[in-house]
Structure formats: C-alpha cells, structure tokens
Amino acid sequence: MPAEVLITKPASFSFGHTIRSHGWYDLAPFELDEEQGRLIYVFGGQNGYGPATAELSEDEKSIRIQIHSPDFDVKEIASSVRHILRLDDDFEAFYLKTKASGSLSWVSQRNAGRLLRSPTVFEDAVKTLCTTNCSWSLTKKMVSNLVEKLGERAADGRRAFPTPVAMAAVDEKFYRDEIRAGYRSPYFVELAQAVVGGELDPEQWLTSGLSTPELKKEIKKVKGFGDYAAENLLKLLGRYDGLALDSWLRSRFYEQHNKSRVCPDKKIERHYRSYAEWKGLAIWCDMTEKWFDEKP
DNA sequence: GCGTCCAGGTCTACC
DNA sequence: GGTAGACCTGGACGC
Numbered sequence: 001m002p003a004e005v006l007i008t009k010p011a012s013f014s015f016g017h018t019i020r021s022h023g024w025y026d027l028a029p030f031e032l033d034e035e036q037g038r039l040i041y042v043f044g045g046q047n048g049y050g051p052a053t054a055e056l057s058e059d060e061k062s063i064r065i066q067i068h069s070p071d072f073d074v075k076e077i078a079s080s081v082r083h084i085l086r087l088d089d090d091f092e093a094f095y096l097k098t099k100a101s102g103s104l105s106w107v108s109q110r111n112a113g114r115l116l117r118s119p120t121v122f123e124d125a126v127k128t129l130c131t132t133n134c135s136w137s138l139t140k141k142m143v144s145n146l147v148e149k150l151g152e153r154a155a156d157g158r159r160a161f162p163t164p165v166a167m168a169a170v171d172e173k174f175y176r177d178e179i180r181a182g183y184r185s186p187y188f189v190e191l192a193q194a195v196v197g198g199e200l201d202p203e204q205w206l207t208s209g210l211s212t213p214e215l216k217k218e219i220k221k222v223k224g225f226g227d228y229a230a231e232n233l234l235k236l237l238g239r240y241d242g243l244a245l246d247s248w249l250r251s252r253f254y255e256q257h258n259k260s261r262v263c264p265d266k267k268i269e270r271h272y273r274s275y276a277e278w279k280g281l282a283i284w285c286d287m288t289e290k291w292f293d294e295k296p
Numbered sequence: 297g298c299g300t301c302c303a304g305g306t307c308t309a310c311c
Numbered sequence: 312g313g314t315a316g317a318c319c320t321g322g323a324c325g326c
Contacts, residue, residue, distance in 0.1 A: 133305035138320060182319035183306090226306045247304060301324080311314080 002055075002066040005078055010087055012095070014111040015058040017292060018085050022284070024116045027127055027140060028147040029161055043080055043119065044152065044160040049073045051152050051160035056081060063087075069155050080119040089114065089238060094278045098285070101274070107285045110292070115284070117236045121202035122195060123161045124236045129184055129191070129224045131232070131246075138180070145179040167192035187224035194222075205237055212241045212277075231280065240280035243268060252287040 009015070019025050019039045025032040029042035039056045052069035054077060065081055067074075082088055095108035107113055118124045130142040150166045151159035167188060170178075175185035194200035200222070208215055212234060219230040231242030243249070245265055253268050254260050268283070275282035 131305090133303085133318085134320065135304070135322075137322080138304090141321085176319090180320070183317090184319085187306095224306070228305060297326105299324105299326085302322090304320095305318105307316105307318085309315090309317105311312105 002068045003072070003074070005065040005067070005074060006062040007065065007078060007081060007087065008062055009058065012091065012108070012111045013085075013087065013114070015056075015063065015085075017110055017112040018114040018116055019056075020291065021112070021115045022288070023136065023139075024118070024127070026136075027130075027143045029151065029159060030116075040158075041084070042151075042154050042158045042160040043072075043077050044163060046076050047073050049076075051154035051158075052077065053154045053156045053158050054081070056085075084117055084119055086114040086117070086238075094240075094275075094281060097275055097278055098282070101282075104282060104285055106289060112285060112292070113281055115235060115281075118161065120161075121205055121233075121237065122164055125191065125202050125222070125225075125233055126161075126167070126188065128229050128233050128236075129187055130181075132184070132224065132226075132229050142179055142181055142184075149178050164192045164195040168196040184224060187222075190223050205233075212239045215239070216242065235280050235284070240278050240282075242280050243272065243283050244280055249283065249287055253283070256287070 016037065019032065024030060025039060031040040033040060037057060040053065041056070042051055042053045045051045049072050050069070052067050052072040054068070055066045057064045057066075063081065063085065065077065067077060091113050094113055098104035098107040118127065126146070127143055130139045146162055146167075147159050150162035150170065152163075152166070153159050172185045172189050175181040175188050179185070179188075181188060191200070195202065205215060205219070210218065216230045216234060219225050219233055225233070227242075228244055228246050231244035234240075234242055235244055245268065250265075250268070253271075254262055257271060258267070272279035272282050
C-alpha cells in the first residue's frame with residue numbers, strides 16, 4: 001500500500017487547471033493520467049532518501065499524495081508539491097484585473113492561472129532550453145532522453161529528473177549523440193557545470209531581490225537563454241511581466257485578435273498593457289482558454 | 297528508402 | 312541597436 005499525505009486546498013485553486021496549465025505535464029518525469037485525473041511525478045532523492053514516485057489527485061477539500069516508495073522524506077515531498085502546484089502563490093490581484101477585463105473573467109471563475117512547475121528551478125531551466133528552436137515532439141524526446149539516460153531510478157522503475165551533478169558528469173558528445181540535443185549540447189554542459197561548481201545558483205532566483213528586468217539580464221547570461229527562454233523561466237519563477245512570445249503564442253494571437261494577420265510584437269504588448277505586471281499570465285490564459293473546453 | 301526543404305529560438309559577427 | 316547567417320533536429324513532402 002502506498003503512503004498517503006493530504007494537503008488542504010487553498011480557497012481559489014483548481015487542480016485540473018493547474019496540472020494542465022501548460023505542456024510541462026507532458027514532459028518526464030511528469031505523467032498525466034487523464035482517465036483518473038492524476039498527475040504522476042518522480043521526486044528526486046534527497047536527505048539520504050532515494051527517488052520516490054508520487055501520484056497527485058484531489059478530493060473535495062484536499063490534494064492527495066500517494067507515495068510509492070519504501071522510504072522517502074515526507075516533508076520534502078509535501079513541500080515540493082506545494083511548490084509545483086503553487087499552493088502558496090497569491091493570485092488575488094490578477095483575478096481582480098481579469099474580472100474587470102470581461103474577456104478573461106473566466107480565469108477567476110475557474111480559479112485558473114497557476115502554471116505547473118518543476119520542484120527545482122534547475123529542472124525548469126533545462127526543460128526551457130529543450131523548448132527552444134524545435135518542435136514539441138523534439139522537446140519531449142530530449143527531456144525523455146535526459147531522464148532515461150541520466151535520471152536515478154525509483155523503486156517502481158520510473159526515473160527522476162537528473163541532478164546537476166549527473167548532468168555535469170557527461171560531455172558535449174553525450175548530449176549530441178544520446179540526448180539528441182544538437183547545438184544545445186554545450187549549453188547543457190555549461191549550465192550543469194556552473195551549478196555544480198557554485199558559480200550559478202538558479203534556485204536563488206526564486207527569492208531574488210532583483211527587479212524583473214535585472215533578473216532577466218542575469219538569466220540571459222546563461223548560454224541558450226534569449227528573450228523567449230528567459231521570460232518563460234521568469235513566468236515559472238512567478239514573475240509575469242514578460243510575454244515570452246514564441247511562434248505558437250504569436251500565431252495564436254494573430255488568429256484570435258488580428259484576423260490571422262502577422263503584426264509586430266509591440267502590438268501584442270499593447271493589447272495586454274492593462275494587465276501590467278501580470279501581462280505574461282494574461283496572454284497565456286487568453287491563448288489557452290480553449291484547452292480546457294477540449295479537456296474538461 | 298532517400299534527398300530536400302522548412303520551422304523553430306539563440307548566438308556570433310558584422311554594420 | 313539592428314540584422315544576417317549558422318546552428319541542429321524531426322517532420323513533411325516529392326521522387
């Protein structure tokens with residue numbers, strides 16, 4: 001029998017909207033069980049414990065965590081679940097703006113807006129790099145390869161996301177040949193080695209006192225992070241000032257708000273200007289509303 | 297099955 | 312600061 005932990009749900013929280021908020025649920029070691037409405041994740045080993053697979057689901061008042069492992073750090077896993085589901089983030093100011101907007105009033109009605117994230121900023125950074133300049137199928141392949149070839153195995157045979165140490169231990173050739181990361185390969189080596197060597201601490205970005213533009217500059221110092229990747233990572237850190245425009249978001253905007261005609265990014269920026277520091281989340285909710293009609 | 301073309305975001309060199 | 316070309320992969324397409 002798996003061990004079970006319950007976490008009380010915040011008042012304005014939607015489990016379904018959070019786990020399907022963006023593509024992360026589709027990237028290993030996340031797995032979405034659509035039929036049962038469960039999110040599965042393999043938490044990395046910590047504090048002397050090995051990796052542990054956990055299934056997250058919900059009932060009326062709680063989030064249920066079922067842990068399939070002979071030994072695990074229950075506090076660490078519960079704390080990571082709070083982090084990945086953003087249970088402690090405050091969206092009241094965003095909901096006030098969306099309520100006033102009319103077109104985005106559904107966001108507060110459905111308690112949407114929480115973007116699923118990984119337990120560590122390092123994992124989110126690596127996955128963001130895997131989304132740059134390629135199709136979603138290639139992103140999935142690169143992330144699966146990383147987990148399969150470098151991740152530590154949990155008791156049930158699934159694997160956790162690789163640690164910075166594991167990623168720093170292999171060379172550029174490995175990333176090219178085994179991960180199929182192509183020209184991104186040296187970026188992974190550089191990122192992992194900088195974290196292991198202590199020159200870079202991505203986890204510190206969560207609590208950084210820097211302004212968002214300053215933090216974006218810091219993130220862009222990491223090879224492979226341009227405007228899109230930096231702004232995407234900032235969203236996962238909880239800073240929504242940037243739109244993180246990629247080709248998909250642009251084409252959805254043209255279709256929805258510009259009669260399918262291409263327009264400059266500045267026009268997109270103007271469209272969401274009233275959301276101020278929330279505009280990155282506003283565009284994401286605006287462009288993905290239909291996802292939740294398709295996936296009730 | 298093979299070859300060609302294209303999309304995708306960032307980097308570097310150059311203006 | 313802006314721009315062009317290179318980077319690399321997988322998918323689509325034509326043969």
